[in-house]
Amino acid sequence: MTTSEAPARIAVTGLAVMGSNLARNLARHGYRVAVHNRTPARTKALMREHGHEGEFVPAETLSELVESLATPRQIIIMVKAGTPTDAVIDELAPLLGPGDMVIDGGNAHFADTRRREAALRERGLHFVGAGISGGEEGALNGPSIMPGGSAESYKHVGPVLESIAAQVDGVPCCVHVGPDGAGHFVKMVHNGIEYADMQLIAEAYDLLHRVGGRGPAEVGEVFRDWDRGDLESYLVEITAEVLGHVDPDTGAALVDVIADEAEQKGTGRWTVQEALELGVPVTGIAEAVFARSLSGRVGQRAAARAAFGASEVIPSPDDDLVEDVRLALYASKVVAYAQGFDQMRAASVEYGWDLDLGAAATIWRGGCIIRARFLDRIREAYDRNPDLPSLLVDDYFRDAVVRAEQAWRRVVVKAINAGVPVPGFVSALAYYDALRSERLPAALVQGLRDFFGAHTYRRVDREGSFHTLWSGDRSQVDA
Numbered sequence: 001m002t003t004s005e006a007p008a009r010i011a012v013t014g015l016a017v018m019g020s021n022l023a024r025n026l027a028r029h030g031y032r033v034a035v036h037n038r039t040p041a042r043t044k045a046l047m048r049e050h051g052h053e054g055e056f057v058p059a060e061t062l063s064e065l066v067e068s069l070a071t072p073r074q075i076i077i078m079v080k081a082g083t084p085t086d087a088v089i090d091e092l093a094p095l096l097g098p099g100d101m102v103i104d105g106g107n108a109h110f111a112d113t114r115r116r117e118a119a120l121r122e123r124g125l126h127f128v129g130a131g132i133s134g135g136e137e138g139a140l141n142g143p144s145i146m147p148g149g150s151a152e153s154y155k156h157v158g159p160v161l162e163s164i165a166a167q168v169d170g171v172p173c174c175v176h177v178g179p180d181g182a183g184h185f186v187k188m189v190h191n192g193i194e195y196a197d198m199q200l201i202a203e204a205y206d207l208l209h210r211v212g213g214r215g216p217a218e219v220g221e222v223f224r225d226w227d228r229g230d231l232e233s234y235l236v237e238i239t240a241e242v243l244g245h246v247d248p249d250t251g252a253a254l255v256d257v258i259a260d261e262a263e264q265k266g267t268g269r270w271t272v273q274e275a276l277e278l279g280v281p282v283t284g285i286a287e288a289v290f291a292r293s294l295s296g297r298v299g300q301r302a303a304a305r306a307a308f309g310a311s312e313v314i315p316s317p318d319d320d321l322v323e324d325v326r327l328a329l330y331a332s333k334v335v336a337y338a339q340g341f342d343q344m345r346a347a348s349v350e351y352g353w354d355l356d357l358g359a360a361a362t363i364w365r366g367g368c369i370i371r372a373r374f375l376d377r378i379r380e381a382y383d384r385n386p387d388l389p390s391l392l393v394d395d396y397f398r399d400a401v402v403r404a405e406q407a408w409r410r411v412v413v414k415a416i417n418a419g420v421p422v423p424g425f426v427s428a429l430a431y432y433d434a435l436r437s438e439r440l441p442a443a444l445v446q447g448l449r450d451f452f453g454a455h456t457y458r459r460v461d462r463e464g465s466f467h468t469l470w471s472g473d474r475s476q477v478d479a
């Protein structure tokens with residue numbers, strides 16, 4: 001039904017795949033939704049194809065959209081992140097009144113969200129930076145929603161967002177994450193983990209395919225089987241689907257005809273850039289971002305093949321390979337998640353967000369791309385100890401990693417000997433080994449820094465900073 005007399009409860013501007021599906025989700029939940037898109041053809045298409053699904057109020061302009069809303073107004077922006085979002089906010093803000101709420105559901109950089117929140121607060125408006133995950137299907141049927149912003153604004157938008165979010169065990173996959181950019185930060189880390197997870201899955205596939213000698217469909221069946229155990233997750237489930245799919249044009253496995261150059265829109269890169277700023281090692285996410293970059297360096301790859309010959313992998317399957325790879329995948333995933341949660345903890349301190357890490361795990365259990373059985377275990381770990389220094393040291397994950405360790409090492413050795421690149425598995429194992437080392441060679445790095453730059457070092461046996469007179473008599477002085 002489409003009527004235009006009563007005021008709309010909420011509005012969506014930006015009606016590409018995400019915005020139109022979110023508007024439909026809202027309408028299906030009984031909200032009267034005002035809808036707008038810069039190019040009116042998209043609004044018309046939504047009304048034509050889905051207008052019967054609920055109460056929509058189409059608007060040709062942003063001022064029409066604003067006029068159609070009940071106060072305090074709630075407007076969701078679902079447009080391209082970056083300058084398009086600023087353009088919409090700049091046009092929208094002068095049309096709004098005190099207490100109105102602007103909700104940015106795009107993949108905004110959290111620093112932009114902090115800036116926008118502060119600017120709108122100055123004007124008496126609320127700005128809610130809400131990370132939304134789940135893609136097209138999630139937006140329609142229940143995404144995971146990570147709203148930031150003031151507690152006051154959440155009182156208004158929270159109930160609406162919670163009602164359209166995915167529900168797991170009766171709990172909505174939506175919670176007030178924290179002030180200003182907290183929601184978009186958590187979404188960014190979600191995407192970083194998504195990158196790491198996909199890279200690890202791709203490495204597992206490569207090993208089972210090239211070392212294990214199994215075809216894509218056969219490996220797809222292995223993933224289907226894994227999806228029934230500890231690895232149960234959306235990404236493992238769809239891996240089975242993609243690997244099992246046959247290209248209608250050639251009859252080959254689709255994965256064999258897709259160009260092997262992984263693209264990226266930038267959220268994984270942001271995660272790593274911000275981790276560098278915070279000094280948090282997110283090696284799994286970084287390796288995943290770099291693996292995508294390397295895949296796209298087609299000219300360099302061709303030159304290397306010409307110079308060295310393409311690496312030739314002779315399949316050498318053994319009875320344990322599938323189980324070993326499963327364990328290595330699980331342990332490497334634990335590391336990737338531990339690093340992502342570590343980054344959120346560091347950001348929480350840096351920006352004063354007071355993030356509840358268990359709540360982040362809870363709202364990722366459904367609706368989003370990294371939804372997984374695993375997230376229940378993470379939530380339980382933070383329930384046991386909200387101040388866990390690392391997920392790895394929680395009893396459950398510690399035992400899981402210890403159980404996987406020997407298989408993990410066998411897989412890495414096998415991959416290296418075979419010439420199959422597994423940067424995700426290798427770096428996860430190196431992180432685990434480094435974290436638990438009694439002594440790290442960082443001591444030598446400090447010695448070298450002091451030698452060439454008098455950068456000083458600390459000692460293990462007494463307080464203070466010291467410098468060795470390397471070009472003098474090599475005695476030690478207090479620094």
Ligand SMILES: NC(=O)C1=CN([C@@H]2O[C@H](COP(=O)(O)OP(=O)(O)OC[C@H]3O[C@@H](n4cnc5c(N)ncnc54)[C@H](OP(=O)(O)O)[C@@H]3O)[C@@H](O)[C@H]2O)C=CC1
Pocket residue numbers: 014015016017018019037038039042078079080081083084085087088105106107108132133134135136
């Ligand atoms: N696709 C996905 O799976 C996911 C996307 N997101 C995020 O959600 C947001 C929407 O994504 P998606 O639906 O894929 O659409 P796109 O990111 O492709 O953005 C297209 C939309 O942005 C609008 N737009 C672009 N530039 C401007 C501008 N200068 N002024 C006004 N409107 C503009 C377009 O309007 P017009 O039709 O006039 O060109 C269109 O409505 C993005 O921020 C994206 O990162 C989040 C999670 C998942």
Ligand SMILES: O=C(CO)[C@H](O)[C@H](O)COP(=O)(O)O
Pocket residue numbers: 107132133134135191194263264265266267268369
């Ligand atoms: O936010 C998302 C899901 O959570 C998007 O799917 C994400 O934009 C995909 O990122 P990329 O294109 O960089 O792989």
